[in-house]
Amino acid sequence: MNDIQERITASFAAQGLMATLGAHLVSVADGEVQIELPFSERLSQQHGYVHAGAITSVVDSACGYAALTKAPPECEVVTAEFKINFLRPAIGEQFLAIGKVQNSGKLLTVCTGEVRAISGTTHKVIAIMQATIVNVRS
């Protein structure tokens, strides 16, 4: 896992969007990656909550990197598609996106993701994702 952790850390650091959003990589485990996004007005939709697009961006990255932990070493991953349901408004101090591999084949990896809004010690799941990721030879 050390190689893949380093590889994901370097890849995450190369994602301009994650820096622009203020997201940071929290953990990389075999088949599971967590990314945190602190609240910022810079991420808001029109009511001041965090925009669905920002929430989606971090859980998409979490799913993609979770898939990468299961990919053959000579491969990179590309998101083919995902679907996300928003369960509650994105209100919180922090948002934790968790991507988990549900099945990994030679070619395709299917992940589920969730995003939790954190305020003090309260965690609420605000979004769930189902994503298909493709292994591509790099």
Next chain:
Amino acid sequence: MNDIQERITASFAAQGLMATLGAHLVSVADGEVQIELPFSERLSQQHGYVHAGAITSVVDSACGYAALTKAPPECEVVTAEFKINFLRPAIGEQFLAIGKVQNSGKLLTVCTGEVRAISGTTHKVIAIMQATIVNVRS
């Protein structure tokens, strides 16, 4: 349509994320909204292309505002869920997100969206979305 154009222009301006991404509202028509996103390294994924999350954010907003053009005047809209397929890498000088209403009921509006990458005079569809938006009394 003048009222709804003003309302959408004001709402778009209140979305911190759209300013953070550098997106701007291009057009508002009955059942169709267009948003443009110029390329920026600040939006990149690890290979320097635009991150799927940024592409998703603008077409989500385009679909949401397209739905708003069909909503009862006393309602706001909230994205319940969407699904997006990425057809090609997001390579281009500009990206044009188009959200269109396919069906609007009292409660739910279903939209399709697409994102075109523009380089010079070349347009290529790089992503397609299918979204469900809820009318909520404001």
Next chain:
Amino acid sequence: MNDIQERITASFAAQGLMATLGAHLVSVADGEVQIELPFSERLSQQHGYVHAGAITSVVDSACGYAALTKAPPECEVVTAEFKINFLRPAIGEQFLAIGKVQNSGKLLTVCTGEVRAISGTTHKVIAIMQATIVNVRS
């Protein structure tokens, strides 16, 4: 729960498609419903495995009835949309579809579903679903 179990049993019996497919209701619990589908050549795709459409039909019903266990008593439920990933070919003697409520609001319920292929004592998850169900006054 007795009322809702009776109501779901009666509703399931009124679904012509479930009889046509040979599916039967296995269990109804608060927020979770299970439906079983025995293998039949009448359900096949071109290679003799069970068609994705038959698998989808039973897990759609399982999610819908799971949502109904959380709906207000004066409401019925209608599937607004779902997304399903097929993880493996549908090969097995029996298929067990499980629908679970992830979140239920006044208007919308979000469920996840899975389908397991059963051969002897082996269970394999072959499909996962994410569904949005609407409460409608009956």
Next chain:
Amino acid sequence: MNDIQERITASFAAQGLMATLGAHLVSVADGEVQIELPFSERLSQQHGYVHAGAITSVVDSACGYAALTKAPPECEVVTAEFKINFLRPAIGEQFLAIGKVQNSGKLLTVCTGEVRAISGTTHKVIAIMQATIVNVRS
């Protein structure tokens, strides 16, 4: 196209589910396939309309065969996933499912589908699908 039409006609005839539902293949064109499903009480949900699962089954097959018209000759196709929105109750004498290729790569084909309910001369779109199909060497 003659080869692919014959191949799809033979494959459709081998799908037990299509016969069980009473569906028949209407047309095969390059990138577009149409399947018709006559109303039957055997396909109903609890209110007597056609079950979402039957509607989904035919448009899934239409999208899969549309993808097959674009696949390399040595490949078969497998549905990786799809998402479907139901716009109106499935009320009609006939249902016409249309699958169209939006983009086809070496490995993945993305299709959109729609289902129209037909009563006399009235056509209404009742469902729209977005699907990802994989080319697999046969």
